Amino acid sequence: MSSESTIVVNDIHSQLNNTRVAEIVKVESAEDIHATILKATQQDQSISIAGGRHAMGGQQFGTDTVLIDTTNLNRVLTFDRKTGLIEVEAGIQWPKLIDYLIETQKEAPWSQQWSIAQKQTGADRLSIGGSLSCNAHGRGLKMRPMISDVESFTLVDAAGKFLQCSRKENHELFGLVGGGYGLFGVIYSVTLRLLPRQKVERVVELITIDKLQVGFEQRIQDGFIYGDFQFSTDEKSDDFLYRGVFSCYRPVDLDTALPAAQKELSENNWNELFYLAHADKAETFRQYTSYYLSTSGQIYASDIHQMSVYMDDYHHELDHRLDGKEQATEIITEIYVPRPALPDFLAEAREYFRANKVNMVYGTIRLIQKDDESFLAWAKQSYACIIFNLDTVHTPAGIEHSATTFRSLIDMAIVRGGSYYLTYHIYATRSQVETCYPQFAEFLRLKRLYDPQERFQSNWYRHYREMFGEEKTNEYSLKSMVWPHETST
Structure with a gap:
């Protein structure tokens, strides 16, 4: 077990959560966890917990907390x-x-x-x-x-x-x-x-949103087990939020050979696509569509096909290539709507994005089945899930522009019986939180029941504790949660 003192941490993707923590403790065993909790209790310190540091809503960091880093718990x-x-x-x-x-x-x-x-x-x-x-x-x-x-x-x-x-x-x-x-x-x-473990065949076609629900239903009926739809982000095109790449995966006989070499995008290919997604969205869609259509029929292992290429800090290089005057990153929201409402929802989103000059660089649609096991369930029914990645300039105006867009998308979902994912941001209003998660106040009550000293805290928790008017809301003001320092490595 090792620790570092007085340090600033941040999330990897949005990089909008610079947070000062009292200490980072890299636990390596169950005994380390136990000892860290007891020490924090003796010193009346709060604890936050981080692993891969990809969460963007402040869930893994808390100002002045002891941060338990779990990356060495990897056996x-x-x-x-x-x-x-x-x-x-x-x-x-x-x-x-x-x-x-x-x-x-x-x-x-x-x-x-x-x-x-x-x-x-x-x-x-x-x-x-x-x-x-x-x-x-x-x-x-x-x-x-x-x-x-x-x-x-x-x-x-x-x-x-x-x-x-x-x-x-x-x-x-x-x-x-x-x-x-x-x-x-x-x-x-x-x-x-x-x-x-299975072997699966990728089947790709280019379709439009109005045909997507039937497309998903047919794929499910035909035994496909994975799939998604990645739509055009070019707001100047009629394809915008309408036409996209529909990729699904069906099991094949286990005796089917896995070719030693198949088409795949290299890290350099992805870097160029990331750049084009910001600089030339029409060309991005053309290249992306061409590549995916050319891979239809390729065979993958059911686990390997789920892996992705992700380059940490990729936006720093983009900012230089795009001659950006301010730092920018992507921030994400995930919206849920009943599946029949998807075309109408996207039509309204399309109109809003164009009218308000929303810079979306990537988006995808997936399906989810109802979750009846988690208390704070986001999949309250079998929804269509729409993921939006917005390019966000790190200025007050830039951040607020994305936040306003996210709140507008949540409202569009609510009127259609939909919801949103709590993980990616804390920009929703209290009314939106209560509408989408009517059990949220009870969630906070149960948190205090199981953890009466509020030993485990995060800036995400403190935000909602203050929003819902819980005790100790003045101990940390929201303005002091984020600290303008360099991120630790």
Whole structure:
């Protein structure tokens, strides 16, 4: 266990969460977690928890907290090849877990191999504990959020007690911690339910939004298990938020060969696409569409096809190439609408984006099945999920422009019976939070019930505690949460 004193941290993607913490403690064992909690209790310090540092809403950092860094909690503890259950320390990240499964089973026939059901897309280096804490999801066509893939987990609570949480044991905590953003304790280990490893064929076509719901339904009927739709972001084109690349994956016979060499985008290719997404959106869509259509029919392993290319700090180089006068990054929102309402929602969003000069550089649509297990469930029904990446200049006006856009999108979803994802930002109004998450006040009450000293805190939690008028709201003003210093490495 090692620690650093008085340091500033930030999230990787939006880089809008510069936060001063009292100390970073890099735990390496369950005993380290226990000792850190007891020490913080003795010194009356609050604790925040971070893994891959990709969350953008302030969930993993708290001003002046002791930050528990879980990245060294990265071991596989047990793997039952008969049941497909694997227990891992919560700091392990998806690439290491997938590599372990591939290496451990390389001598076994495909019919006896296991793999993950799903992981979040866009970035790989997220921890399993962090993915569970935000109740992430992937591109499964008939899958529920990640909590459905979890058999159980071990939690170290505010008193330093080790609690086994599952659907049968500490059931309420099981639902609160899954999607509870680290507020009920430190997840030490997670037991995942694996699925049989498969080979899948990518099938790609170019379609329009009005045909997407039928397209998804047909793919599901035909046995496809993964898929998404990536739409045009060129606001000058009739294709904007209307036409896109529809990519789905269906199982093939396990005897099908996996070619040693297939078409794939290199890091340089991705860098150029990132640049074009900001500089020439029409050309981006042309190149992206051409590439994906050319890969239709390629065969992948069901785990490897879920991996992504993500380059840390890619926007710094973009700012130079684009001759930006101010730093900028992308920030994300994820909106949910009932599936039949998707075309109408996107038509209104299209009009709003054009009228308000919203600079969207990437967007995708996936499906999600209803989640009936997590307390703070975002998948209240089987929604269409729309992800928007907005290029955001790091000035008060630039940030507020994106925040206003996000609130407008949430309103568009609400009138159609939809909702939004809490993970990516804290720009929603109280009315929007209560409409989309009517259980939120009860969530805060249960937080204090299980953690009466509020040992586990984050700037995300403090924001909502103040929003809902809870006690101790003046201890940290929102203005002091973010500190204008260089990010630590």
